Amino acid sequence: MDGAVIGNIHAGAHLVLSQLPVVWKVIVITTTTMSSVVPVDLLAAATNPLYFQNLITTNASDPSTIALLSYNDTFRNNVLGENATARRLYNLDWQAFHEMGTYNRKTNSIYVTSNYQSLDNPINVTVIDLGNDYAFSSTRYTNLAEANGGTNWYPPGSTQDNSTTPPNLLFCDEGDFDRYSGLVSVDPSTNESTVILNSFLGRNFSSVNDVRQHPETGDIWFTDAPYGFWQNFRPKTQIPSQVYRFEPATGNIQVVADGFIASNGLEFSPDLKTLYVTDTGAQQSLVGGLNGTRPASIYAFDVVDGRRLDNRRTFAWVENGFPDGIHTDTQGNVWAGCGDGLHVWNEEGRLLGKVWNGVESNNFAFIPGGVLVFSNAQLWIVEGIKAVGREICRDFGVCE
Numbered sequence: 001m002d003g004a005v006i007g008n009i010h011a012g013a014h015l016v017l018s019q020l021p022v023v024w025k026v027i028v029i030t031t032t033t034m035s036s037v038v039p040v041d042l043l044a045a046a047t048n049p050l051y052f053q054n055l056i057t058t059n060a061s062d063p064s065t066i067a068l069l070s071y072n073d074t075f076r077n078n079v080l081g082e083n084a085t086a087r088r089l090y091n092l093d094w095q096a097f098h099e100m101g102t103y104n105r106k107t108n109s110i111y112v113t114s115n116y117q118s119l120d121n122p123i124n125v126t127v128i129d130l131g132n133d134y135a136f137s138s139t140r141y142t143n144l145a146e147a148n149g150g151t152n153w154y155p156p157g158s159t160q161d162n163s164t165t166p167p168n169l170l171f172c173d174e175g176d177f178d179r180y181s182g183l184v185s186v187d188p189s190t191n192e193s194t195v196i197l198n199s200f201l202g203r204n205f206s207s208v209n210d211v212r213q214h215p216e217t218g219d220i221w222f223t224d225a226p227y228g229f230w231q232n233f234r235p236k237t238q239i240p241s242q243v244y245r246f247e248p249a250t251g252n253i254q255v256v257a258d259g260f261i262a263s264n265g266l267e268f269s270p271d272l273k274t275l276y277v278t279d280t281g282a283q284q285s286l287v288g289g290l291n292g293t294r295p296a297s298i299y300a301f302d303v304v305d306g307r308r309l310d311n312r313r314t315f316a317w318v319e320n321g322f323p324d325g326i327h328t329d330t331q332g333n334v335w336a337g338c339g340d341g342l343h344v345w346n347e348e349g350r351l352l353g354k355v356w357n358g359v360e361s362n363n364f365a366f367i368p369g370g371v372l373v374f375s376n377a378q379l380w381i382v383e384g385i386k387a388v389g390r391e392i393c394r395d396f397g398v399c400e
Helices: 042-047 051-055 073-080 392-396
Strands: 004-008 022-026 037-039 067-070 085-091 099-104 109-113 125-129 135-139 147-153 168-173 182-187 192-197 208-213 220-224 243-246 253-257 263-268 274-279 297-304 308-317 326-328 334-338 341-345 351-356 363-367 370-375 378-383
Touching: 037 073, 042 051, 067 073, 073 351, 099 168, 099 370, 109 147, 109 363, 168 208, 182 208, 208 263, 220 263, 253 308, 263 334, 274 326, 308 334, 308 341, 334 363, 334 370, 341 370, 363 392
Parallel strands: 004 022, 037 067, 099 147, 099 363, 147 208, 263 326
Antiparallel strands: 022 135, 067 351, 085 378, 099 109, 109 125, 125 135, 147 168, 168 182, 182 192, 208 220, 220 243, 243 253, 263 274, 274 297, 297 308, 326 334, 334 341, 341 351, 363 370, 370 378
C-alpha cells in the first residue's frame, strides 16, 4: 500500500509513523529578514581568536539568522553576485531536512531524507514542491528501510541529457537489523521501488551513505560508512569504510578508495577529472560529541579513464563540525554542508566564503538561481546567486 494519506498538519507537529508508507502535508512557511553579503577580515581573524564570535551571533535553540560571509572577493562577485539574498523557510520541531536533495522533473520536486530518530520512527522522504512555494509532504517507500543520500538514476541504455526525464530516484538505503544496506531505485510517479544493489559479492555493506552516477559511463559511485552501527540500527560493521564503483549493466563492482573512518559525501568536478570525498570520522561516535582529532576532511582524487582513482590528497579541512554532503558548481568551486552552514572553496582548496546559519547543515541542493540548505529542523534558501550547480543543466533543463 503506497501513499496512504493521514491528513494535513501544521509545521512543528511530531508524528510516529507506522511501517506503512504515509504522506502528510505541511504548508506553513516561515521567513526571516533577508541577508546580504558580510565581508570577512582574514587579517583581523589571524590575530584575534574571538573575531568570528563577534562577527555574528545566533540563538542556537531557535536559529533564525543566516548570513553570507565573504572570505574572498570571488565569493561576493562571482559565486553569489550582488543580488544574492538568504532567508529561512521553515523551522520545525522534527528533523525533516537532513540528506539527499535530488530534483525530479516529473514531479517538479526536490527529494530530501529526514534524520534518523529510532527504529519505531524510521527515516522518511521529504518532498519539497518547487511549484507550490516550497510546500512539502513526507512519505516512505516499500523496499526502502532507512534512506540517506541519493541522486537521479538513469538505468543502462538511458541517455543523460536535459531532453530526458529521469524515470527514477536512486536512494542510499542504510538498512536495519532485518534488511541489508544498498541502493534502491524509486519511481516517484508510481512509488514503485526496486533494489539495485545490496551486497559486495555477498558481503554486507555497513550503511551505504551517498551516491553519484557518472554522466558518461553510467557507473554508480557510492560511499559506505558505519553510521547504522553507531546509531544502533545496524549490526556491527564487517567491512571497511570505502568508496565503490558499480557497473549496473554488468554487475561488476570494485573498491576504488579506502583508508577512511567514515567515507560520506562524494562529488565529481564539472570536467569529471576529479572526485571529492568527505570523511566525517570526527563524528566517530554519537556519544560524547565530536572528536576534533579525527578527520573532518575533504579528499581529492584524480579520476583515471573514468574507472579508477589515483593521487589521493587533502583538499580541505573544516574548522567547524565536519563536511557532509558535497556538490560542485560549473566554475569548479566545491560546496559542502558543515557545522555552521555551507562552506565554499575554489579548485585550489581556498575557502571563498560561507552560507552561515550557525547550525549543523548536512546537505543542500542547487536549484536554478539558488540553493536550498538542509539543517535538519530548518530549511533555508539563498536566492539570486550566480553559481550554477554541476547537474542543473541535466536535471532542470536550464543551461548556461
